[in-house]
């Protein structure tokens with residue numbers, strides 16, 4: 197079972213049931229280090245459930261997964277040191293200043309004071325909020341909130357970053373800016389595992405998987421998949437797979 | 441440790457920036473202190489009693505004088521007809537009426553036993569009872585006085601000398617202020633902490649925190665520390681004001697009281713955490729905290745109403761409420777100076793351990 201060592205994320209028949217309902221049905225994934233992996237699927241396909249298992253928030257019903265080479269069933273606590281997570285609700289504190297959100301997450305990740313200070317300033321600049329450190333978070337636009345949430349989730353320099361629908365609900369410009377940040381992170385060697393239901397964003401990924409009702413229906417590089425299924429774009433591919 | 445501090449610091453910011461939690465933390469304890477301290481103190485003083493004097497004699501005037509001497513009862517004025525009696529009761533002009541019959545003094549002199557009629561508004565049963573006891577005692581004393589005039593210096597065959605120990609003047613602040621600390625600690629710990637934890641669940645930040653390497657138990661400790669500090673400050677403030685403004689007595693040691701109070705504080709916190717593990721939203725947390733912890737503490741712990749006077753079922757309930765035991769201890773220390781309460785101490789320790797372990801376990805499993 198040593199073949200998982202070369203991967204950032206690997207799953208083996210990972211399954212989660214809620215009662216008799218199977219939300220994630222024996223999925224097999226393999227994500228290489230440094231990749232931007234697009235985890236695609238319609239609403240309710242089981243993306244969030246899968247990510248929550250990979251982040252140690254939810255125990256798998258069956259199967260196993262390795263994150264940074266560590267099995268999530270037995271090493272969940274250690275896995276947490278290697279990952280960053282930005283949930284669907286991108287969880288910021290609205291009644292805290294922008295910089296206080298960064299400092300807080302730096303604190304719970306166990307960084308020391310000097311590190312928190314330098315990382316916070318650095319990330320503020322990186323997400324384009326350098327002059328808004330003392331703004332109340334509630335007053336930020338949705339696009340800025342999403343970027344701040346991204347900043348909070350990478351303050352401890354994780355190897356692997358899980359993003360759950362990070363760009364839902366904002367305009368194309370803000371989405372484009374967000375993806376620029378994702379590219380920057382990937383360039384620095386961070387593996388990015390991102391869910392989305394915007395098919396244009398799928399084109400930005402190194403590889404994607406498409407999930408339908410708990411199953412992985414296709415996995416590969418976007419170009420490769422389009423050729424294989426003989427469709428002009430990801431949108432068409434998605435419709436074809438869902439209707440199959 | 442660093443992580444716990446980060447959480448605690450953030451929680452302080454939340455409290456400072458939320459007017460509602462500031463109100464609960466500061467305004468409510470003071471408001472309750474004034475409300476219970478003053479209102480209850482005033483209520484059992486200066487009760488108005490009307491007099492219908494058909495005799496206009498020395499004796500009737502002497503009884504009225506005796507009755508109002510202590511300040512407990514005030515003379516609500518003379519009544520001249522039965523109609524006035526009914527009207528006065530309805531308008532709450534007086535709570536009781538004494539009727540001295542015509543020819544009372546003459547009947548007394550002739551060796552008959554005239555009857556003084558005493559009418560009491562029974563709508564407030566506790567007060568009615570107190571007024572009846574008081575007026576009966578006034579008349580009983582007058583009886584002995586009259587007998588002495590006739591028969592020389594006789595002594596009543598049996599005499600009860602009543603002395604209220606520990607709270608000699610039956611002052612209600614002595615009773616209420618210590619109890620208030622129990623109510624306030626539950627309020628801060630159970631209400632504020634459970635709402636604070638539920639809020640993080642509602643906004644999803646709890647889930648975010650759980651993906652960091654911090655231990656669940658440390659999350660709870662960090663969140664709870666600021667509320668613990670507030671509860672300690674509030675309890676101290678209430679006792680301090682009680683001492684300075686209401687002259688509440690302190691027969692025992694402050695340090696020993698502090699030790700018992702700390703134990704009660706842990707129980708309150710554990711209750712708050714238990715509520716927060718069960719509640720997914722702030723609304724639910726608030727409702728459950730109020731109904732399951734605040735109300736029983738206010739109504740059933742013996743804070744306002746003595747437990748021995750409750751129906752049996754409520755007495756059982758009273759004995760599973762932590763405040764019941766804490767009240768016994770704090771009132772005991774402050775009023776009697778007794779320091780050692782093995783029974784209450786044992787029960788409170790068991791409650792603290794049980795509630796802490798249940799809420800920790802629940803908190804951990806709920807995040808699954």
Ligand SMILES: Nc1ncnc2c1ncn2[C@@H]1O[C@H](COP(=O)(O)OP(=O)(O)O)[C@@H](O)[C@H]1O
Pocket residue numbers: 214219237238239240241242243244245246
């Ligand atoms: N805690 C839960 N209890 C019961 N059902 C759940 C729970 N979480 C998710 N589900 C169900 O699992 C399915 C997949 O949900 P989710 O993983 O959130 O999908 P996605 O993120 O792809 O939109 C949905 O039908 C959802 O209702």
Ligand SMILES: [Mg+2]
Pocket residue numbers: 240243244245284360361
């Ligand atoms: Mg989702």
